[in-house]
Amino acid sequence: MSSTYPVRKKHLVLAIGMAAFLTGSLAVAAPAPWQDRSASTQDRVAALMQRMTKAEKLSLVTSELAMEFGNYKKPAGAIGSAAYVAAIGRLGVPALQISDAGLGVTNPVNARPGDGATALPAGQAQSGAFDLQLAREGGAMIGAEAKHRGFNVLLAGGMDLVRDPRNGRNFEYMGEDPILAGQIAAAEVAGVQSQHVISTIKHYAVNSYETGRMMSSMDMSVPAMQESDLLAFRIAVEEGKPGSIMCSYNKVNAVYACQNPYLLTDVLRGEWGYDGFVMSDWGALSDGAAAVTAGLDQDSASTLDRGPKFIDAMRKMANRPEGEKVLDTKVRHILTAMIANGVFDDQARPAEGDAEIAAHMAVARRIEEEGAVLLRNENATLPLASVKKILVVGGHADKGVIAGGGSSAVLPRGGSAVIDPVQPSLETMPHPIVFEPNPPLDALRKAMPGAKIVFNSGENPREVAELAQKADAVVVFVTKWQGESLDAPDLELTEADNALIEAVAQANRKSVVVLETGNPVVMPWFGKVGAVLEAWYPGSAGGEAIANLLSGKVAPSGRLTTTWPKALTDLPRPELPGAGHHAGAFPFDKSNIAYLKNYDLNIEGANVGYRWFAERKIAPAFPFGFGLSYTQFSHDGLTVSMSGKTAVAHAKVTNTGKRVGDDIVQIYAHAPDGTPLRLAGYGRVTLAPGESRIVDVPLSPYATARYDVAQKNWKQSAGTYRFVFAQNAADQTGPSASLSIDAE
Ligand code: BGC
Numbered sequence: 001m002s003s004t005y006p007v008r009k010k011h012l013v014l015a016i017g018m019a020a021f022l023t024g025s026l027a028v029a030a031p032a033p034w035q036d037r038s039a040s041t042q043d044r045v046a047a048l049m050q051r052m053t054k055a056e057k058l059s060l061v062t063s064e065l066a067m068e069f070g071n072y073k074k075p076a077g078a079i080g081s082a083a084y085v086a087a088i089g090r091l092g093v094p095a096l097q098i099s100d101a102g103l104g105v106t107n108p109v110n111a112r113p114g115d116g117a118t119a120l121p122a123g124q125a126q127s128g129a130f131d132l133q134l135a136r137e138g139g140a141m142i143g144a145e146a147k148h149r150g151f152n153v154l155l156a157g158g159m160d161l162v163r164d165p166r167n168g169r170n171f172e173y174m175g176e177d178p179i180l181a182g183q184i185a186a187a188e189v190a191g192v193q194s195q196h197v198i199s200t201i202k203h204y205a206v207n208s209y210e211t212g213r214m215m216s217s218m219d220m221s222v223p224a225m226q227e228s229d230l231l232a233f234r235i236a237v238e239e240g241k242p243g244s245i246m247c248s249y250n251k252v253n254a255v256y257a258c259q260n261p262y263l264l265t266d267v268l269r270g271e272w273g274y275d276g277f278v279m280s281d282w283g284a285l286s287d288g289a290a291a292v293t294a295g296l297d298q299d300s301a302s303t304l305d306r307g308p309k310f311i312d313a314m315r316k317m318a319n320r321p322e323g324e325k326v327l328d329t330k331v332r333h334i335l336t337a338m339i340a341n342g343v344f345d346d347q348a349r350p351a352e353g354d355a356e357i358a359a360h361m362a363v364a365r366r367i368e369e370e371g372a373v374l375l376r377n378e379n380a381t382l383p384l385a386s387v388k389k390i391l392v393v394g395g396h397a398d399k400g401v402i403a404g405g406g407s408s409a410v411l412p413r414g415g416s417a418v419i420d421p422v423q424p425s426l427e428t429m430p431h432p433i434v435f436e437p438n439p440p441l442d443a444l445r446k447a448m449p450g451a452k453i454v455f456n457s458g459e460n461p462r463e464v465a466e467l468a469q470k471a472d473a474v475v476v477f478v479t480k481w482q483g484e485s486l487d488a489p490d491l492e493l494t495e496a497d498n499a500l501i502e503a504v505a506q507a508n509r510k511s512v513v514v515l516e517t518g519n520p521v522v523m524p525w526f527g528k529v530g531a532v533l534e535a536w537y538p539g540s541a542g543g544e545a546i547a548n549l550l551s552g553k554v555a556p557s558g559r560l561t562t563t564w565p566k567a568l569t570d571l572p573r574p575e576l577p578g579a580g581h582h583a584g585a586f587p588f589d590k591s592n593i594a595y596l597k598n599y600d601l602n603i604e605g606a607n608v609g610y611r612w613f614a615e616r617k618i619a620p621a622f623p624f625g626f627g628l629s630y631t632q633f634s635h636d637g638l639t640v641s642m643s644g645k646t647a648v649a650h651a652k653v654t655n656t657g658k659r660v661g662d663d664i665v666q667i668y669a670h671a672p673d674g675t676p677l678r679l680a681g682y683g684r685v686t687l688a689p690g691e692s693r694i695v696d697v698p699l700s701p702y703a704t705a706r707y708d709v710a711q712k713n714w715k716q717s718a719g720t721y722r723f724v725f726a727q728n729a730a731d732q733t734g735p736s737a738s739l740s741i742d743a744e
Pocket residue numbers: 082100155202281282407
């Protein structure tokens with residue numbers, strides 16, 4: 001990090017003051033009971049709360065916006081980010097410095113001038129890598145960069161299920177499958193929290209659309225919701241133990257998620273036993289008093305709220321004897337997350353220099369290498385290893401790789417490679433369009449020093465066609481930008497991009513299309529090009545990763561975690577009124593009234609994505625789990641056995657091709673009750689040519705269970721299940737095995 005890193009003087013004074021407080025107390029006496037690391041979290045929290053005044057407790061249940069815009073000035077002590085809660089110096093309670101970090105540590109409206117960070121690739125690549133260890137490393141990378149900047153709470157872990165490929169935020173999410181999304185999010189959370197930084201999962205719950213997001217209701221029956229979106233969150237809570245959960249903007253069954261007692265109290269506390277804290281999304285509260293009783297613990301960036309204020313309701317409540325207990329419960333949730341995650345014991349403080357950039361970029365690169373999906377590769381068009389003259393076209397491939405827009409957008413180190421003329425502000429969300437300065441063109445030249453590689457911007461298809469005729473191969477880069485607060489009206493690329501690809505395909509048989517999109521797209525030219533690589537939004541090291549994949553240094557192995565439909569008419573909701581209309585940032589945008597609509601999610605219910613396509617017998621353009629490699633694999637056998645209480649699949653894979661590559665083992669459960677298939681387990685295996693291995697894949701107990709409404713819990717559903725070792729969700733012809741499950 002540059003020496004101009006904006007450490008605020010006041011913040012330093014605060015940090016020094018706190019250090020003095022801590023060392024002072026250590027020098028003269030034993031540590032206060034809540035500072036005793038050998039005591040349990042519960043005891044430490046209780047001891048601290050005994051010493052806190054009501055005013056101190058109240059100071060923890062709201063956070064303040066920590067960036068400047070318009071007349072709003074960020075609070076003294078805030079580093080500059082999404083939100084801030086002041087320290088309680090008297091008791092050594094650290095300030096909460098809260099930053100967005102879905103893909104990397106953000107720097108909204110350049111609140112910390114020039115402070116760029118490492119961005120991971122989009123959630124589709126993170127989940128598409130099917131690699132829990134790597135997801136954890138991604139989280140640890142973000143956690144380390146956050147801690148280094150003085151942040152101790154991250155708004156990481158976007159994990160709403162992808163119910164519709166038009167949602168502008170899908171690039172922040174982990175795909176359409178609840179078990180995979182929950183486990184990947186859990187791994188990322190565990191990685192962040194390994195750095196003693198609290199992680200948040202969001203947006204709880206069912207924030208399926210951006211269109212009308214601050215007003216619309218997502219309507220769904222309890223069992224369907226439990227077996228889809230809530231299942232993903234449940235798994236993330238159980239396996240990742242996030243210190244915090246962010247409730248969403250939308251209503252769920254007519255009640256705002258942040259004011260929803262069913263979600264915040266009955267399910268989260270009652271059914272899942274969650275002991276961390278719930279924070280609201282920024283400006284999500286329309287009735288703070290309702291949020292108090294529903295179970296919200298911390299009102300985020302309270303200045304953005306509309307309607308009766310949460311803090312006023314809290315103060316009023318805390319003045320009544322039984323009301324103070326409500327305040328205590330909220331404070332206990334916040335302090336539990338802080339103490340359990342080491343926020344007291346290993347305090348984050350802004351440090352000089354940038355932490356381990358090379359190692360962090362390597363994590364981002366590996367996720368992209370494992371998560372990008374090869375959709376087509378006719379006549380071994382890829383890899384380009386032996387090609388001598390390559391034309392690279394379009395997509396600003398000479399400058400960088402594109403990121404998605406909105407609160408998750410990470411400021412690249414060195415600034416954006418392409419300048420978006422729209423001035424960034426909260427009102428112009430999801431701008432700016434950001435390009436990481438990591439051009440695939442430079443990286444390709446480095447990866448293929450023997451090849452002559454030229455670039456053309458792609459504005460003139462005729463000129464491109466002429467150049468393409470003279471090249472041995474052509475790589476066309478196509479970007480489609482999407483972001484928070486906007487859904488796309490369709491899955492189309494621009495006419496200009498389609499025309500450019502057609503022109504290239506006609507001029508050169510060795511044509512490669514690299515897509516940098518946030519969602520599936522329609523490809524009218526698909527049958528005419530040689531190869532298609534979906535790189536998603538490929539993150540800070542995207543250029544290098546794409547070059548490694550194209551040149552063949554690395555064989556593609558990523559798989560789709562969202563079903564690609566052939567047409568919008570194949571989706572549960574073909575029409576999406578208002579899509580493309582800005583959903584409003586903060587505060588409440590009245591122009592959205594025109595698009596106020598409720599979404600009937602019972603149409604597909606728990607049959608999200610591939611389960612919908614299976615139930616309706618619709619063939620997708622590309623199924624969930626699809627992805628090619630430069631080598632081939634055979635799937636030769638499957639057995640399933642019980643190991644203690646866990647079912648484990650043993651799947652035999654052989655690399656039948658000529659080069660090393662990774663296969664993704666996918667095991668789907670077919671239930672005796674006839675409900676559509678579910679991904680039950682998965683694994684990644686690296687195999688040399690000719691090598692065989694039996695891969696042991698633990699199967700999720702949720703794949704053989706149903707939600708029991710009367711008992712408010714999941715129960716194993718008895719019967720004989722068929723497990724299939726499949727290529728993808730739509731091809732279930734692979735080896736299979738049966739297992740009988742007893743009722744619980
Ligand atoms: C987004 C959240 C984000 C928050 C703070 C909201 O607009 O929905 O995902 O964490 O802003 O930036």
